[in-house]
Amino acid sequence: MAIPSPSIAYQFRVSIITTNLSSSSPNLPLFNVSSAPSRSRRPSSTIVFSYRESGNRAVSESKRKLLEQYGLNPDEFLSEPSPKTGRRKELRNTRKGAQVPTEKPKPPRTTHKLLQVLGGKARRMKLLSPKGMDVRPMMEVVKGAAFDILQAAGGCPVSLRPGRWLDLYSGTGSVGIEAISRGCSQVHFVEMDPWVVSDVLRPNLEWTGFLDLSVIHIVRVEKFLERAEQFVGKSGPFDYISVTPPYTAVDYSVLMHQISNSAFVGEDTFIVVEYPLGTDMMDSCGCLVKVTDRRFGRTHLAIYGPKWAQKKKRKSRNSETDSTIATQLFRS
Template identity: 65%
Template sequence: APTPLSWRLVPANNNNNILLSHGSYTTTKRPSTVVCSSSLKSSNSAEEKRELLKQYGLDPDEFLSDPTPSKVLGGTARRKKLLSPKSMDVRPMMEVVKGAAFGILQAAGGCPTSLRPGRWLDLYSGTGSVGIEAISRGCTEVHFVEMDPWVVSDVLRPNLEWTGFLDNSVIHTVRVETYLERTKGDPFDYISVTPPYMLVDYEILMKQIAESSVIGDDSFIVVEYPFRTDMHETCGCLVKLADRRFGRTNLAIYGPKWAEKKRRS
């Protein structure tokens, strides 16, 4: 039988919790946080993993034999394939861009082979490709912000379960703008920003991030943005550490001033 999942939805305004278990699904009109847990671990047998794929309506042979899927590039889940629906508007970060971003972050943190342990905020998470890469490379916890319930239930959640990272994950099914306005608490160590290019104003988005509680003096921000978009040299207290172009896709990375000095030394 498929591995049962347990979901705990915590409405943003601290209303009573709603418990969802064993594959049941309930929606709420309020923005919510989903804390996922599962007994599936990355060490499970090949047959159990095939059963997991079937649980989500996938052909295990087709999925496992696909030569061009999105993959985890490094760390404990290296080479694991990720769902990335071709018929939906769910566009994961290109692997060459993702690889470059993590290479820069690891070098800035003083460890070329892994990330400094910390918390990651994956905005516009979609398939979860970036946040999953972060856990694989050493992050202890990732918060995924994705507003589309279908993407969460049929793409993001399966990818987290497939990689064995459910216990390190918190899913916020809410608009990014709403999350940034309402979230409180400690800043994140890392933030990734990979929005649908045509649906956001980068000037407004980056200003909102800079004014929110998600960034701190030692945070790093990874921003994927389209060609011919101007990005400021700073984001709040952070400075631009890198700005690279990959065809029509650009990558900007912001970080603390000490990381800039370290990079230039």
């Protein structure tokens, strides 16, 4: 703001400098007014405020009076911008110059044929599986051991007892397809990934010719178990249940407790569970007992079944021991 004078007009530029003086300085603020002629035609004056932190009210009032004397608006010089306003301005400035990084499109998911059916009608038929680690199918050595144990426990080493199979976390469907191939009458597949269902599971069922014997549920396993009574209906509990979840995505204690209390489990049900090394697996699942628990590297395989299956297993072991002893005696 320009102030008239008899000869020239002065242009004021005010800078406020806060200093902490010694205790010997007076309580009132000190004002030093200096003017220096600029190179331009209009000289400029600078007002420097020097005060102590004590007596802030008196200092502010004195500053306001001094600014008013020179015809300046005190609110423009004494108002301090809030920290939030400063941060917003900084963000705006950075956003103006910065370019928003565009997300790279994810590569399309693809499949390959690495799995195969191990036994039964569709033996040696290749199955699709996703590339990468999105879906982790059960290893073939684990799957083969599981079905051998189930067939022996059911009293028929060649095939499974006829019945209905529930394949939880089915993924590629290799376990349920193996079950149909070995004698199961119907398999219910539970898989939550629509792409896996449309591009992997369903093509595998069509390729093996088992689509008519299959029921696909595109839902989370937890939700499916909560609605067990609705899905069971008049059919009753399942004869077989396979549990092959992604290791890090589930709590096995909660999952097994939910399965054991569901309407899917009956007195003659067999449950096949694949779990990682270091997991504490319970010795029983509801009314079922643990028939076997085997280790394959970092993978464990637990099978729960009725008590009569455990007795049959013991008898088969004793008969194998007797036959071995008889063979050794005969050779000697």
